[in-house]
Amino acid sequence: MSFSSQRAASLPAYAMARVAAIKRRLLTEGRDVIDLSAGDADFAPPEIAVRTLADALRDPAMSRYPHQVGLPAFRDAVARYMERRFGVRVDPMNEILPLIGSKEGLAHLALAVLNPGDVCVIPQPGYPAYLGGATFAGADPLVYPLTASTGFLVELDELPADRLERTRLVYLNYPNNPTTAVAPRDYLERTVACCRERGIVLAYDNPYCEITFDGYRAPSVLEIPQARDVAIEFHSFSKSFCMTGWRVAWAVGNADIIAALSQVKSWLDTGVFLAVQRAAAAALDAAETIVPGYVEGFRLRRDVAVAALAEVGFALEPPRATMYLWVPLPEGVASAELAERALEDEALAIMAGAAFGPAGEGYLRIALTVGEDRLREAMTRLQRARERMEVHR
Numbered sequence: 040m041s042f043s044s045q046r047a048a049s050l051p052a053y054a055m056a057r058v059a060a061i062k063r064r065l066l067t068e069g070r071d072v073i074d075l076s077a078g079d080a081d082f083a084p085p086e087i088a089v090r091t092l093a094d095a096l097r098d099p100a101m102s103r104y105p106h107q108v109g110l111p112a113f114r115d116a117v118a119r120y121m122e123r124r125f126g127v128r129v130d131p132m133n134e135i136l137p138l139i140g141s142k143e144g145l146a147h148l149a150l151a152v153l154n155p156g157d158v159c160v161i162p163q164p165g166y167p168a169y170l171g172g173a174t175f176a177g178a179d180p181l182v183y184p185l186t187a188s189t190g191f192l193v194e195l196d197e198l199p200a201d202r203l204e205r206t207r208l209v210y211l212n213y214p215n216n217p218t219t220a221v222a223p224r225d226y227l228e229r230t231v232a233c234c235r236e237r238g239i240v241l242a243y244d245n246p247y248c249e250i251t252f253d254g255y256r257a258p259s260v261l262e263i264p265q266a267r268d269v270a271i272e273f274h275s276f277s278k279s280f281c282m283t284g285w286r287v288a289w290a291v292g293n294a295d296i297i298a299a300l301s302q303v304k305s306w307l308d309t310g311v312f313l314a315v316q317r318a319a320a321a322a323l324d325a326a327e328t329i330v331p332g333y334v335e336g337f338r339l340r341r342d343v344a345v346a347a348l349a350e351v352g353f354a355l356e357p358p359r360a361t362m363y364l365w366v367p368l369p370e371g372v373a374s375a376e377l378a379e380r381a382l383e384d385e386a387l388a389i390m391a392g393a394a395f396g397p398a399g400e401g402y403l404r405i406a407l408t409v410g411e412d413r414l415r416e417a418m419t420r421l422q423r424a425r426e427r428m429e430v431h432r
C-alpha cells in the first residue's frame with residue numbers, strides 16, 4: 040500500500056538526499072569522505088552575522104512569529120544592496136519578500152502563479168526545485184535541454200508554438216548551476232521582451248551573482264528596462280555569504296508576483312526567524328567587505344581543481360562564475376557510473392551530470408567546497424575511480 044500522492048510519487052528520489060544518505064553510511068564505516076556534491080562550502084559564515092545572531096537571541100522580540108512581513112530592517116538592507124550593487128531601486132515593503140532559503144521560494148512560486156495544465160519551462164540540467172514546484176502545482180513541465188553549443192541558454196522562441204502559447208512561467212538561472220554558464224545582456228533583453236509580450240512570469244534564480252571571476256560581473260535581471268513588469272529574482276545568503284544552513288534568502292521584483300508568493304507562503308509557513316533576518320541584514324550591509332574574501336577563496340580552489348583535473352585527463356575551461364566545475368567526460372564514460380564508483384570505492388562524493396536530468400549526461404559536477412589540498416586528493420581519487428571503471432569493462 041502506498042500513501043504517496045500521485046504528484047509526490049511522480050518525482051524521483053531527490054539526488055542530493057540520496058548522496059547525503061550514502062555519505063552518512065560511509066562515515067559510519069569510518070571512511071574518509073571528501074564531499075564535493077552539494078554547493079555547501081566549508082568556509083565559516085561571516086563574523087558579523089554570527090555576532091549579530093548571538094546578540095539577537097537575547098532579545099525576546101526576535102523570538103516572536105516573523106510572518107511574511109518579517110523584519111523591516113531586513114527588507115531595508117536588501118533594498119540598499121539592490122541599489123548599491125545593481126543600481127536597481129525597489130520598494131522594500133511591496134517588491135521584496137524574505138525567504139527561508141531560495142529553494143522554498145522558487146518551488147512555492149509555481150503554486151503562486153501557475154494553474155493546472157499551464158506550461159512551465161524548466162532548464163535541464165538545472166536546479167531540481169523548479170521541477171518540484173511545477174509538479175506539485177499540477178502544471179505541465181516543459182523540460183528544455185541546455186547544450187554547450189548554444190551557451191547553455193534557454194531560447195524561448197524555439198519552443199513549439201502551442202506550448203509557448205500556454206507558457207506561464209520560465210525559470211532561468213545565470214550564472215548557472217550546474218553548467219556555470221553566464222547570460223549575455225542581449226540574451227536577457229530578448230528574453231524579457233518575449234516574457235512581456237506573452238505575459239510569462241520570468242523567475243530569475245540568481246544565487247551565484249557574487250561568485251564571479253576574472254573581471255566578470257553578473258547582472259540582476261532587474262537591470263533590464265521593464266523587466267519589473269514580469270520578473271521576480273531570487274537571491275540567497277547560502278552561497279556568497281556561506282550561510283547555507285541559516286536558511287535565509289529573498290525574492291525581489293514585480294509587486295503582483297511578490298504578493299502572490301507571499302499569499303502562498305502565508306498559508307504554508309510563518310517566515311524566517313527574526314534573529315536570522317537581523318544577522319543577515321548586518322552581513323548584507325557589509326557585503327562589499329565580506330564577499331570578496333569568499334570569492335577569492337573560490338577562485339583559488341577553482342584554479343587548483345582545474346589544474347588537478349587536467350593532470351588526470353579531464354580538461355575544461357575555468358568557469359567565469361559559480362562555485363562549481365562542469366566537467367565534460369570522455370566519450371562513453373557514463374556519469375552515474377563514474378559518480379557511483381567514486382563514492383563507493385573512493386569515498387568521493389561528486390554529482391553525476393545525469394543526476395540533474397538526462398540532458399546533464401556527459402558531465403560531472405564538482406562543487407568547490409573544500410580546501411586546495413583536499414581538492415588535489417579528490418582528483419587523484421577520481422582518476423582511480425575512472426581507471427577501475429575501465430578495468431571492469
Ligand SMILES: Cc1ncc(COP(=O)(O)O)c(C=O)c1O
Pocket residue numbers: 078139140141142143166212215216244246274275276277283287288
Ligand atoms: C541554482 C540554485 N538555486 C537555488 C538554490 C537554493 O539555495 P538556498 O535554498 O540555500 O537559498 C541553489 C542551491 O544549490 C542553487 O544552486
